[in-house]
Amino acid sequence: MTAVVTDPGKRVDDDSGELNVAVLKRNARNEVWGLLGLCSPSLFLVGLIIILPVGWLFWLSLYDENGMLSFVNYERFVEQSSYVKTFVTTFEVSFGVTAICILLGYPLAYMLSQIPRRAASICMILVILPFWTSVLVRTYAWLVILQRKGLVNDWLIDLGIINQPLALVNNFTGVLIGMTHIMLPFLVLPLYASMKSISADYQRAGMNLGAGPVATFWQIFFPLSLPGLAAGVVITFVLCLGFFVTPALMGGGKVIMWAMRMQQTTSLYANWGAGSALGVLLLAVTFGLLGFFNWLLRGQIKAAWGGK
Amino acid sequence: MSVVLSAPPISIRKIVKRFGSQDVLKDLDLNVAPGEFLTLLGPSGSGKTTLLMILAGFVRANSGSIKIGPDEVITMPPHKRNIGMVFQNYALFPHMNVFNNIAFPLKQRRVDKATIARQVEQALHQVQLDGYADRRVDQLSGGQRQRVALARAIVFEPRIVLMDEPLSALDKSLREHMQIELRSLHRRLGMTTVYVTHDQREAITMSDRIAVMNNGCIEQLDKPEILYSTPKTQFVAGFIGESNFTPVDCRDGVAWYEGRQIETRSQVPHAGQHWLVSRPEKVRVADGVNGDRGNFFTGSVREIVYQGDSFICYATLRDGQVMALRDYCRSDVLSRLPAAGEPIHLRIDAEDAAIVQAES
Numbered sequence: 001m002t003a004v005v006t007d008p009g010k011r012v013d014d015d016s017g018e019l020n021v022a023v024l025k026r027n028a029r030n031e032v033w034g035l036l037g038l039c040s041p042s043l044f045l046v047g048l049i050i051i052l053p054v055g056w057l058f059w060l061s062l063y064d065e066n067g068m069l070s071f072v073n074y075e076r077f078v079e080q081s082s083y084v085k086t087f088v089t090t091f092e093v094s095f096g097v098t099a100i101c102i103l104l105g106y107p108l109a110y111m112l113s114q115i116p117r118r119a120a121s122i123c124m125i126l127v128i129l130p131f132w133t134s135v136l137v138r139t140y141a142w143l144v145i146l147q148r149k150g151l152v153n154d155w156l157i158d159l160g161i162i163n164q165p166l167a168l169v170n171n172f173t174g175v176l177i178g179m180t181h182i183m184l185p186f187l188v189l190p191l192y193a194s195m196k197s198i199s200a201d202y203q204r205a206g207m208n209l210g211a212g213p214v215a216t217f218w219q220i221f222f223p224l225s226l227p228g229l230a231a232g233v234v235i236t237f238v239l240c241l242g243f244f245v246t247p248a249l250m251g252g253g254k255v256i257m258w259a260m261r262m263q264q265t266t267s268l269y270a271n272w273g274a275g276s277a278l279g280v281l282l283l284a285v286t287f288g289l290l291g292f293f294n295w296l297l298r299g300q301i302k303a304a305w306g307g308k
Numbered sequence: 309m310s311v312v313l314s315a316p317p318i319s320i321r322k323i324v325k326r327f328g329s330q331d332v333l334k335d336l337d338l339n340v341a342p343g344e345f346l347t348l349l350g351p352s353g354s355g356k357t358t359l360l361m362i363l364a365g366f367v368r369a370n371s372g373s374i375k376i377g378p379d380e381v382i383t384m385p386p387h388k389r390n391i392g393m394v395f396q397n398y399a400l401f402p403h404m405n406v407f408n409n410i411a412f413p414l415k416q417r418r419v420d421k422a423t424i425a426r427q428v429e430q431a432l433h434q435v436q437l438d439g440y441a442d443r444r445v446d447q448l449s450g451g452q453r454q455r456v457a458l459a460r461a462i463v464f465e466p467r468i469v470l471m472d473e474p475l476s477a478l479d480k481s482l483r484e485h486m487q488i489e490l491r492s493l494h495r496r497l498g499m500t501t502v503y504v505t506h507d508q509r510e511a512i513t514m515s516d517r518i519a520v521m522n523n524g525c526i527e528q529l530d531k532p533e534i535l536y537s538t539p540k541t542q543f544v545a546g547f548i549g550e551s552n553f554t555p556v557d558c559r560d561g562v563a564w565y566e567g568r569q570i571e572t573r574s575q576v577p578h579a580g581q582h583w584l585v586s587r588p589e590k591v592r593v594a595d596g597v598n599g600d601r602g603n604f605f606t607g608s609v610r611e612i613v614y615q616g617d618s619f620i621c622y623a624t625l626r627d628g629q630v631m632a633l634r635d636y637c638r639s640d641v642l643s644r645l646p647a648a649g650e651p652i653h654l655r656i657d658a659e660d661a662a663i664v665q666a667e668s
Contacts, residue, residue, distance in 0.1 A: 204366050205399035207386040210416035210464065216387075219412075223403045 054283070061276035073277035083261070090258040093172070093247065094240035097179045098187075101236050104180070105187040106229065110221075112188075113195035124192070127185050135182060139249045142178045143169055146250075170252025178246040186239060187232035194228020195221075234293050238286055258282050315343040315500040316377030316467050318363070323372035325358055325524075332358050333369070334524040340502060345494050347503045347511040350521030351547070356504045359521075360470055363502060365389050376468060387416075392461035392469040392499070396476060398453045400445045406432075406456050407441035413464040431463040434493065451482050458490070462497060471503045475510065487513050508548045512536065520544050536587075538574055542664045545585040552591065552631045554584040554605070556663065563663050566626070570603055571658035582666045588620060588634035590660035593644050594653040603661055605631060605654040609646050621645060623652050 064070045077083045108127070112120045130138060145151045146168040153165040168174055198221065206216035244259035251257075258278065266275035318340040325333040333355045340346045348356035361367035363374060365386030374382040381389050400409050410431055414424045432438055435455035440448070448456065454474060461469055474490075475483045491514050494501055505511050511518050512532040519529045520543070528535060528544045539545035545553070556563040556570055558577045563570040563584065570584060584603075597604040607625035614637070621633045631654060635641045646652050 199397070199399065201395050201397060201399035202401060204364070204386070205393070205395060205401070206412075207366075208364055208389075208391065208393045209413035209460065210387050210390070211412070212385075212387050215416065220401060224401075 057276045057279050059276075060272050061274075061280050063273050065271060065273065073273045074281075076274065077277070077281065082256075086256050086258060086261050089255060090241060093175055093179065093243075093255065093257060094237050096176050097183055097240050098233055098237045100176060100180045101183050101187040102229070102233065105184055105191060105232070108184075109188050109191040109195055110225075112192050113198075127188055130181065131185060135245050136249075138181065139178055139246050142174070142181065142250060146174060146177065169250055170254065172251070172255055174250035174252070175247045175255045178250040179240060179243060182246060183236045183240060187236045190231040190235065191225065191228045194231070195225050198224045230293070234290065237293075238290065241286060241289075242282060314467075315498055317342045318468065318500060318502070319373075319375040320359075320363075321373040321375075323359065323362060323374070324370045325355070325362065325367070326370055332524050333362075336372070336524065336526060338519060338526060338529070340500055341516075343498045343500055345491070345501045345503065345514060345516045347505060347515040347518045348521055349505060349508060349511040349518050349547075351506060354521040355524040356506075356521045357472060360472055360502065360504050363468075364391055364393050364470055390464075390466050390468075392464070392466035394454075394457050394461045394469070394471040394474040396473045398457040398474075398477075400453055400456055400460070402445050404445070405441070406437070406443045406445065406448070409445065409456060410441075410460045410463050413460065417464060427463055428459075431459040434462065434496075435459045435489075450478050451486065454478065454486060458493070462493075462499070467499060469499045469501045471501065473505050474503075476505070476507070483510070484513075490514065512548070520547060522547075537660070538662050539585060539664060542583055542585075542667045545583070545662070545664050550588050550632065550634075552584075552586045552588065554586065554625070554629055554631060555581050555627070556584045558582050558663070565603075565605070568600065568602075568604065570661060570663070571601070572603075572661040572663050573659060574662045574664075576663050577665050580666070583664050584656075585662045585664055586631070586656045586660060588632040590656060591631060591633040592635075592655050593633065593641070594655040595644075596653055603656040603658065605656075607631065607652060607654070609648050609650055609652050612645070612648060619645075621652075623654060 061073050062069055062071070064072045077087075112123055112127075115123070143150075147153070148165045148167075150168075152168060153162075156162045157165065168177065202220050202224065203216050206220040207213070211219060242259050243257060244263065247255050247257045248260050248263075259282075262275050262278045262282075265271050265278060318338075320336065320338040320340075323333050323336040324331070336355075336359065338346075338359075348359060350356045358367060362369045362382070365381070365384060369382060372382065373380060376389075376391075401412070404412070407428055410428045411424050414427060419427070428441065429438075432440060435458050437452060437455050437459065440452065440456075445453065445456070454477075457474070461471075471490075475486050478486060487510060503511075503514065512535075515532055517529060517531055518535050520527045520535065522543050528540045530538075535544065536549055539548065539551075542553070545551045554565065556565045558564075558580055561576045561578055563572065563576045563582070565584065572584075576582075594604060597606065605623075605625055607623040610622045610624045610630065613620045613622070616637075618634055618636050619642075621635075623631050623633065625631055633654060
């Protein structure tokens, strides 16, 4: 203790003059590489099964039937009216289904968000239940129920409400009914989640400040639920655009949607170039729509949430 | 708004509220005087927030009556009660800016635009947020949100204002500042105010009267200074401030401790063992036990905790009970203070000794 007196302050100054800069930098870099290493298997998989095929699709769409580089596959969309019609039908169906889903799904989600948690989870299971059954099975079930001599028409005739059976299937109506059934949960789930996160205090505050139940709903609850509604609408709409099984079965060949066109082109006419072009166009349109929705809804939410 | 509003009294009678099989409020009676600042104080689960929710109309009572002035309101929907409320998390509408939040109650009342603009501006001035009308809610600090919530609750000149732990989300210094501001705002506007908190210091600082709630009942309703100096029950004594509980024997309305009669101003139960309640800062160091009168306690110093401006001395009495003494670190006090392990004599004035019935 008496012999060697080291100055602790000086020692710190001496050997950590650069204050561990190099070591800390190396640690940070190692951390980044470590995380990247953990991600790499899934990144590789995504690249292999998504990026690569999509790139290939794009590549294929640029060749005509003789293997020559051309835009013939894309020119067809403009020249042939049947393509334009398919395109319009696809959007009509998607808009229709999304609109019906909003009309049915919003009140449903609202009810679920307001009832006690236990009752809500039971109802939620009922909403999700159809997810556990195959789309094909559900579509065939609808065919049975809605056909000319099906359950619905028999009842309506027995009750004397109609004389002639209604054409509920093998047409546009059938496609709407079948697809709405399948799409409803996709709208309800995100909407319910966002409604559940709206604090009851906002509605209480609204009523406390003199707004009746209706005014509180439209001025407080509805604007606050818009982001969730937007999420649900986007998911529903985009899924509708690429739908195949239900319109194919319930449209009775009269309602041709984009995905059905693709199937025809590739398996019937074995024209991979044309099929790929359809795929690329759908992808581009979907991206464009997502961007448009994003822009539109951001503006709308801002207006609803906005200033004076 | 600068005129003192004609604030009505609130008369709450026999409120019963059950959630399932649990009685949250049991036949609760409470009268709030016109213009009074009354605080409901109690631990969580005591029913204070439920009572406030029933007052505001968000929760339906099983039975009972609430009269604001002459009018029965318990059957009225919340939007017709005309009661201002400040929520614990403020509940400012995130999709509206400050102006629209404060204008909301006026728009519901179909007030014309020019009047709305003027009244919002006035309300903002009252809470010292002039010029904040265009801010978005998420651009405000906690204290500013608090003020906007306050402005929104008073802008339509409600006769009654309810506050549900409005300061609990603020940090300590801001909270203390807002306590004073809320108090002066109340004095200026004079509305009947019911304030809920679990913070006893806040309640004591702000209230005209405090209702201490426990298990769905009001244990004691008194002015803060009376509540502090003369708690009527063991719960109130334990909940408000720090307390020494010393067991005393009661016979024929007189309390005894180690053969000495306890001098007190409070009512003494007729028989049984009950508690003498004393506050640490009211306990003094005595030089010795003189005569047979006076409240003296003898023990030994267990520990002295230094707290900067003051100290706490824990003394173990002869019966093993601990009595705490708090005083400022002045030289005259410290010089008389025995060291740890040494014997000590303590004295409590009759005015500072309260007897409360032991709870079974």
